[in-house]
Amino acid sequence: MSDQLNYNMEVIKVEKSRINDVDFNNLSFGKIFSDHMLICTYKNGAWNAPKIVPYQSLTLDPSTKIFHYGQAIFEGLKAYKDSNNDVFLFRPDENCKRLNISAKRMAIPELPEAYFMDGLKALLQVDKDWIPTQDGSSLYVRPFIFASGRGFHASPSDEYTFIIATAPSGPYFSGKVTVLIEEHYSRSANGGVGYAKAAGNYAGQFYPTQLAVEKGYNQVIWTDDNTHEYIEEAGAMNIFIRINDTLITSPTSDRILDGVTRKSIIDIAKSEGIPVDVRKITVSEVIEAANNGTLKEIFGAGTAAVVSPISGFGFKNKDYILPELENPYANKLKKRITDIQTNKAEDAFGWRVKV
Amino acid sequence: MSDQLNYNMEVIKVEKSRINDVDFNNLSFGKIFSDHMLICTYKNGAWNAPKIVPYQSLTLDPSTKIFHYGQAIFEGLKAYKDSNNDVFLFRPDENCKRLNISAKRMAIPELPEAYFMDGLKALLQVDKDWIPTQDGSSLYVRPFIFASGRGFHASPSDEYTFIIATAPSGPYFSGKVTVLIEEHYSRSANGGVGYAKAAGNYAGQFYPTQLAVEKGYNQVIWTDDNTHEYIEEAGAMNIFIRINDTLITSPTSDRILDGVTRKSIIDIAKSEGIPVDVRKITVSEVIEAANNGTLKEIFGAGTAAVVSPISGFGFKNKDYILPELENPYANKLKKRITDIQTNKAEDAFGWRVKV
Ligand SMILES: Cc1ncc(COP(=O)(O)O)c(C=O)c1O
Ligand SMILES: Cc1ncc(COP(=O)(O)O)c(C=O)c1O
Numbered sequence: 001m002s003d004q005l006n007y008n009m010e011v012i013k014v015e016k017s018r019i020n021d022v023d024f025n026n027l028s029f030g031k032i033f034s035d036h037m038l039i040c041t042y043k044n045g046a047w048n049a050p051k052i053v054p055y056q057s058l059t060l061d062p063s064t065k066i067f068h069y070g071q072a073i074f075e076g077l078k079a080y081k082d083s084n085n086d087v088f089l090f091r092p093d094e095n096c097k098r099l100n101i102s103a104k105r106m107a108i109p110e111l112p113e114a115y116f117m118d119g120l121k122a123l124l125q126v127d128k129d130w131i132p133t134q135d136g137s138s139l140y141v142r143p144f145i146f147a148s149g150r151g152f153h154a155s156p157s158d159e160y161t162f163i164i165a166t167a168p169s170g171p172y173f174s175g176k177v178t179v180l181i182e183e184h185y186s187r188s189a190n191g192g193v194g195y196a197k198a199a200g201n202y203a204g205q206f207y208p209t210q211l212a213v214e215k216g217y218n219q220v221i222w223t224d225d226n227t228h229e230y231i232e233e234a235g236a237m238n239i240f241i242r243i244n245d246t247l248i249t250s251p252t253s254d255r256i257l258d259g260v261t262r263k264s265i266i267d268i269a270k271s272e273g274i275p276v277d278v279r280k281i282t283v284s285e286v287i288e289a290a291n292n293g294t295l296k297e298i299f300g301a302g303t304a305a306v307v308s309p310i311s312g313f314g315f316k317n318k319d320y321i322l323p324e325l326e327n328p329y330a331n332k333l334k335k336r337i338t339d340i341q342t343n344k345a346e347d348a349f350g351w352r353v354k355v
Numbered sequence: 356m357s358d359q360l361n362y363n364m365e366v367i368k369v370e371k372s373r374i375n376d377v378d379f380n381n382l383s384f385g386k387i388f389s390d391h392m393l394i395c396t397y398k399n400g401a402w403n404a405p406k407i408v409p410y411q412s413l414t415l416d417p418s419t420k421i422f423h424y425g426q427a428i429f430e431g432l433k434a435y436k437d438s439n440n441d442v443f444l445f446r447p448d449e450n451c452k453r454l455n456i457s458a459k460r461m462a463i464p465e466l467p468e469a470y471f472m473d474g475l476k477a478l479l480q481v482d483k484d485w486i487p488t489q490d491g492s493s494l495y496v497r498p499f500i501f502a503s504g505r506g507f508h509a510s511p512s513d514e515y516t517f518i519i520a521t522a523p524s525g526p527y528f529s530g531k532v533t534v535l536i537e538e539h540y541s542r543s544a545n546g547g548v549g550y551a552k553a554a555g556n557y558a559g560q561f562y563p564t565q566l567a568v569e570k571g572y573n574q575v576i577w578t579d580d581n582t583h584e585y586i587e588e589a590g591a592m593n594i595f596i597r598i599n600d601t602l603i604t605s606p607t608s609d610r611i612l613d614g615v616t617r618k619s620i621i622d623i624a625k626s627e628g629i630p631v632d633v634r635k636i637t638v639s640e641v642i643e644a645a646n647n648g649t650l651k652e653i654f655g656a657g658t659a660a661v662v663s664p665i666s667g668f669g670f671k672n673k674d675y676i677l678p679e680l681e682n683p684y685a686n687k688l689k690k691r692i693t694d695i696q697t698n699k700a701e702d703a704f705g706w707r708v709k710v
Binding site: 029030037056058059061068076105107144151152165167172185188189190191202203204205206225226235 | 417502548
């Protein structure tokens, strides 16, 4: 990937930056937006060249298809700045590829890779000052595409809008995370859209998650919709389960998102000599391991939450507490991935991309 | 339901109507919008009183949750005008109830019934002239709610917008309809959101439907995601299958939309002495009936397409042609329901609502 844009990107800058209004020491997640955004529209059968403009509202007709048919996809990645003020991304090509995998499933025209990669880098150069350096903070980057064509006919849109917006953000979760293993609701179907970062997948999780929150949990762990016996993933994280010394994670499928963090953690764990088993894992197996003391850790892995240790889970009206280990895999793996991401450690995998 | 609004609805009328630009003899479906719309917002924990305003664009921040998480639901019904210029709706209370069923599943705050019913009637009074009277035409009414709050956190919005927009429309399908019985993709999961009119359900159908269209079919008939053995429904229609003299339709479930047309057709058919069987029906049974000549009709039933006879279907690379009957149930039932809707026949069921 070149550092040079291979075409002249139009950049319209803000007259006055909003950056001085921001308290970078007290960032929440995804609530404050940087000065600029990238925008690119699809019309008459083609994506137009992206441009960078001041972060601004969109004007849309009430019949715009996104409101009615949820034809939209997104990505999520983070930009980091090291002590030299150099800017880094983590495996952004994976997000670009996945965006187009999601696009295909949602009948959205695929986006030229260069529009994504060059556009992203150009945007980060313009808004470099917005990248926080505080521990646990980063610039959350949100590329998304939505159906911006009009009409009530339930069919794909003829126009789309691709935007990259960025938000200086603190941690996604605050404090310990407990989860509820879901026995009734489900997130995705065989032959469905679960493997895509399709907008509607997330709305569908809100109500079951609210019910879990009312019961005192932070998140739902989704199981397959047919038997509810297989552990799939959490709201925006893939799930790792450590039994004895082995780290187990479900294989991806058309129901499970192929997370960038998940596959990076698998590689890092292997390189650390941790035995990793990518296989289906049943709820019964986890309960049995909890009961006989071999269940050591559960953690979520995802861009927003990085590596998120789970302190306990509920299943069939019973609560299970995870042991507090001295040197959990989660901490070690989180440090390893974060150090690579933030240019604090060597990157033997070639994942880090300098902007 | 009273004809009087029980509060004073604010109405801001257009300065100049666009109605003279419309060719009412050549209407497509859902592409032209009437002069006004109803709008109602949810903020600080409550729905504000709806008002009627000129149909107009919405201004939304790029972080608005609808773009990212597809938290949106909709309804679809039709308004008709008889030769006396009286305006009628068909079972609008069912749409209102279903909107709130969808709302609950999608973690959207339920809308007060009066806001829906009184708002709808007031809007139709204002835009009465937009209701077409041409055969097969009607005013398509689209109530919808979308997440209008901001932020990249994958959690329910704190603000919502409810809009009713209307579109003078012609038939949804033109010509014969053929369908493909789906063997790989699916529309909904057990414990999922299939029974809700959730925006994302529709986007998820676009790609498999495109594949079917490329093979020469108009629509997909969805089957269960686990075995693909059970007939569920079509894109925006419930499905009826006539074997010998019996009309069979699948029971509704958490995967299947509880269609207003479906339940009305069941009642009308029964009142006509047609044997109706609400039960699960397998693809194998339909194929067997096609092969032994007992399969007489398949038709879809839904607000947009009314009763839509299917002339043939594909399954496992084989095409099956439905016989051309002299007096198909579909025609009879379509006439009966349309006559009730348009005030051309007595309404023994009490379904018609005068606006
Ligand atoms: C459903 C789902 N699973 C898993 C993940 C983790 O994927 P990644 O590590 O690429 O962020 C995400 C979030 O991005 C997600 O939305
Ligand atoms: C998925 C689905 N099934 C069935 C229907 C038919 O329902 P109704 O008869 O209430 O329009 C619709 C359309 O509204 C639908 O979207």
